[in-house]
Amino acid sequence: MKTNSALQTLISVPLLLFSACREVSMSTTPIAAKRLLFVCVENANRSQMAEAFAQRHGQGKIEAYSAGSRPSGRVNPRAIEFMREVGYDLSTQQSKGLTNLPDVEFDVVVTMGCGDECPVVRAKRREDWNIPDPKDLPPEEFRAVRDLIEKKVKELLRGYEEGNHESHE
16 A cells, blocks of 8 residues: 555656646736837837837837838948947847848838838838937937837836827827
8 A cells, every 4th residue: 555655756846846837837928019010211210219219118028120111221430329328229129120020010111201101011000200200310319219209108008018009189
């Protein structure tokens, strides 16, 4: 009888451990990150800055992307310079086109005010922020656009944290 009891213990302990591990792994499954896409014409200024701010402020909660309808092929050196002032290095980023995006449905697609409709991009919601292109603006105005983009990204992310998915235009 003692051998039978020991055998049952040897069998039941691994089964209990398996069940416990399975419950823990099921209860700690991460919630799917929200996918955000920021679009402008060249993907050289506004959308690059928005992607960077979304990555910074939505770390671990969102997947941020940016693209352009007619990408310039490079990120504007001024955008790199002014983002460096706030601790973000855009120098490793590239200007990307809409065809470079993953084939997924985005939770939100934000156009930056350049009239791009992005019909090839599937989205649950679309917003147009109507932000001026800072490309040729004086430094202080460029910084003001950068700061406005950060503010709007924070508002968008805060809306998701609070469960409010309405537009923040």
